[in-house]
Amino acid sequence: xxxxxxxxxxxxxxxxxxxxxxxxCDPGLLCLDTAAASSACQQGSTGCCQxxxxxxxxxxxxxxxxxxxxxxPMNLPPGYESVxxxxxxx
Numbered sequence: 001x002x003x004x005x006x007x008x009x010x011x012x013x014x015x016x017x018x019x020x021x022x023x024x025c026d027p028g029l030l031c032l033d034t035a036a037a038s039s040a041c042q043q044g045s046t047g048c049c050q051x052x053x054x055x056x057x058x059x060x061x062x063x064x065x066x067x068x069x070x071x072x073p074m075n076l077p078p079g080y081e082s083v084x085x086x087x088x089x090x
Contacts, residue, residue, distance in 0.1 A: 007023060016061070050086045065087055066089045
């Protein structure tokens with residue numbers, strides 16, 4: 001399930017900004033592991049702010065990304081079929 005947290009990102013927290021914690025990204029973005037996020041992220045950082053997207057086929061901000069389904073298709077909660085995250089496909 002999803003829950004809201006206070007946006008503590010300040011001037012940072014935009015797409016491709018480095019992050020370490022769940023509250024370090026602007027609304028609509030997630031602090032994703034840098035290696036899984038994009039080569040556009042600051043290498044060596046713990047995480048990188050990336051946008052949620054509408055799965056399948058929603059555009060992503062970086063050319064090495066695709067909109068990846070957030071939930072495991074074998075364990076998909078009803079109503080969350082179109083939730084995705086922009087990340088490097090595995």
